[in-house]
Amino acid sequence: LGSKADLSLALRKKPVQERSAATFRAICEATIQVLLAGNFERLTTTRVAERAGVSVGTLYQYFPNKNALLMAVLTEHLGSVVEAVEQTCLLQRGRRVSAMVEAVCDSYIDAKLNRLDESRALYRPTAELGCEAVVLIATNRACAAIEKMLATASDALFRDLPMISKVLVSALIGPMQAVMDMGAPPGLVRKLRKHLVALCFGYLNEIRLHSKSSARS
Amino acid sequence: LGSKADLSLALRKKPVQERSAATFRAICEATIQVLLAGNFERLTTTRVAERAGVSVGTLYQYFPNKNALLMAVLTEHLGSVVEAVEQTCLLQRGRRVSAMVEAVCDSYIDAKLNRLDESRALYRPTAELGCEAVVLIATNRACAAIEKMLATASDALFRDLPMISKVLVSALIGPMQAVMDMGAPPGLVRKLRKHLVALCFGYLNEIRLHSKSSARS
DNA sequence: ACCTGAACACCGTTCAAGT
DNA sequence: ACCTGAACACCGTTCAAGT
Numbered sequence: 001l002g003s004k005a006d007l008s009l010a011l012r013k014k015p016v017q018e019r020s021a022a023t024f025r026a027i028c029e030a031t032i033q034v035l036l037a038g039n040f041e042r043l044t045t046t047r048v049a050e051r052a053g054v055s056v057g058t059l060y061q062y063f064p065n066k067n068a069l070l071m072a073v074l075t076e077h078l079g080s081v082v083e084a085v086e087q088t089c090l091l092q093r094g095r096r097v098s099a100m101v102e103a104v105c106d107s108y109i110d111a112k113l114n115r116l117d118e119s120r121a122l123y124r125p126t127a128e129l130g131c132e133a134v135v136l137i138a139t140n141r142a143c144a145a146i147e148k149m150l151a152t153a154s155d156a157l158f159r160d161l162p163m164i165s166k167v168l169v170s171a172l173i174g175p176m177q178a179v180m181d182m183g184a185p186p187g188l189v190r191k192l193r194k195h196l197v198a199l200c201f202g203y204l205n206e207i208r209l210h211s212k213s214s215a216r217s
Numbered sequence: 218l219g220s221k222a223d224l225s226l227a228l229r230k231k232p233v234q235e236r237s238a239a240t241f242r243a244i245c246e247a248t249i250q251v252l253l254a255g256n257f258e259r260l261t262t263t264r265v266a267e268r269a270g271v272s273v274g275t276l277y278q279y280f281p282n283k284n285a286l287l288m289a290v291l292t293e294h295l296g297s298v299v300e301a302v303e304q305t306c307l308l309q310r311g312r313r314v315s316a317m318v319e320a321v322c323d324s325y326i327d328a329k330l331n332r333l334d335e336s337r338a339l340y341r342p343t344a345e346l347g348c349e350a351v352v353l354i355a356t357n358r359a360c361a362a363i364e365k366m367l368a369t370a371s372d373a374l375f376r377d378l379p380m381i382s383k384v385l386v387s388a389l390i391g392p393m394q395a396v397m398d399m400g401a402p403p404g405l406v407r408k409l410r411k412h413l414v415a416l417c418f419g420y421l422n423e424i425r426l427h428s429k430s431s432a433r434s
Numbered sequence: 435a436c437c438t439g440a441a442c443a444c445c446g447t448t449c450a451a452g453t
Numbered sequence: 454a455c456c457t458g459a460a461c462a463c464c465g466t467t468c469a470a471g472t
Contacts, residue, residue: 020436045465055438060466139395160408167412170395174387178356191377195384195424202419207412237455262446272457277447438471445464452457 012062024062026052031073035121043070074122077115078138082145084111089145093152097208100149101200105172109193112176116184142169156208164207168200175199229279241279243269248290252338260287291339294332295355299362301328306362310369314425317366318417322389326410329393330401337397359386373425381424385417392416 030052034043045066049059063069088107092100112119143165150161158164179192247269251260262283266276280286305324309317329336360382367378375381396409 023436044463046463056465057439057467058437061436066465163408163412166395167392167409167416170391171388171416172391174389174391175384178383178387191380192384195380195420198423199384199388199416199420202421202423203412203416204419206415206419206422240455261444263444273446274448274458275456278455283446436472438469440467440469442467443465446462448459448461450457450459453455 010064010068012060012064023052023054023058027054027059027062027069028073028076031069032118032121035073036117040121045069074135075138077118077122078135080115081108081111082138082141084108085142086145089149093149094154096155097150097153097204098201100153101204102197104146104149105193105196105200108172109176109189109196112180113184113189116180120180139166139169139173150204156204158204158208164204168203171199171203172196227281227285229277229281240269240271240275244271244276244279244286245290245293248286249335249338252290253334257338262286294335294339295352297332298325298328299355299358301325302359303362306366310366311371313372314367314370314421315418317370318421319414321363321366322410322413322417325389326393326406326413329397330406333397333401356383356386356390367421373421375421375425381421385420388416388420389413 027048030048031043033051034048043066045059046056048069049056052059059069063072084107085104088103089100092103095103143162146168147161147165150158150165175192175196179188182188244265247265248260250268251265260283262276263273265286266273269276276286280289301324302321305320306317309320312320360379363385364378364382367375367382392409392413396405399405
């Protein structure tokens with residue numbers, strides 16, 4: 001037995017054959033089931049395998065460790081959210097800043113709400129080792145999309161768009177998460193929409209290149 | 218042996234006597250040491266006890282479980298950050314919004330940077346069970362402080378300050394965390410300062426009650 | 435080629451026994 | 454009053470053996 005934990009998240013087998021693909025999916029779905037059922041601590045390789053109807057050994061044929069199992073599911077989840085944002089960004093190219101901000105905020109919120117349970121179950125262990133890497137990939141994709149969109153704005157010019165997009169993305173995540181932790185009641189979500197738009201729009205208005213500078217400080 | 222985990226975070230013994238207080242502190246310090254030394258997975262009750270020069274049993278006289286140990290350290294860390302922000306908020310009462318925003322952002326960033334290593338080591342397991350509760354207490358304190366300060370602003374009026382302060386706090390955490398995950402290089406920190414100010418100021422400018430409304434959408 | 439499940443190492447937690 | 458450390462339950466992971 002190696003003393004160092006295998007931290008690689010790469011899967012051991014891609015669904016090479018017909019039957020094994022079903023097993024693979026069953027394990028992934030069982031993971032979400034177990035996660036939704038109980039606390040994060042209830043997530044046990046044995047329990048997942050049991051729920052998937054296979055033995056532990058089978059699980060370890062496809063995933064190198066428990067974390068990889070969790071990350072696979074998280075990757076899938078984040079991917080679907082990012083995809084929604086990317087779509088919106090494409091559609092908004094050439095529009096005015098206010099339209100862009102509203103559309104992106106809406107699509108982000110909606111994508112999250114579509115999978116509220118999954119998202120809440122998944123964000124508990126988000127800060128685990130190896131998870132940051134996965135989250136970073138997702139946020140980088142979102143940043144790239146937002147960056148390119150903003151570069152095409154018809155009514156504003158920006159300096160340092162890489163930084164601006166990173167601030168926007170990371171600033172949006174916190175309030176969204178907070179609202180979801182409170183169960184995302186509709187009234188609060190409505191308020192959140194308005195405030196996130198104000199946050200983004202106010203920020204962009206503040207750091208955009210002004211022709212006439214508004215004195216401050 | 219009870220099958221349910223003891224999730225209570227309450228300490229079992231407050232430093233009742235002279236000697237035991239030293240033991241208590243030793244365990245807390247050992248926890249940070251172990252955390253700073255290796256990965257989060259290296260944090261083991263046995264290892265912490267060993268480093269503190271006591272046996273595992275002694276550790277469990279003071280902390281009901283491993284999580285409580287972690288939370289005690291995190292609480293201390295977050296408390297010091299919040300305290301800095303609270304101080305600044307008091308000092309800024311009655312000032313203009315721009316001054317408030319700059320001062321609060323600075324104090325938040327500085328408080329975090331003062332304990333950069335600790336903060337980075339601590340935020341790995343932040344999303345663990347029971348941690349959210351502790352984080353919530355800290356953010357609620359920060360929100361209350363910011364809310365009261367904003368209510369005294371000389372140049373602006375706000376509606377729904379509870380919501381506004383919550384958005385501000387949770388929006389600031391993300392970008393800050395991202396920069397710290399990158400090691401917080403000075404150049405990036407400088408940029409962060411500017412961008413967080415712009416984020417807060419732009420947002421507040423956007424949602425404050427206007428006398429003359431600037432047309433949007 | 436894929437699956438099984440007993441076996442191993444290790445960790446959180448306890449408790450009878452020590453001083 | 455405080456500490457010890459062997460003991461217990463349980464979990465992640467493996468691997469020889471099965472089909």
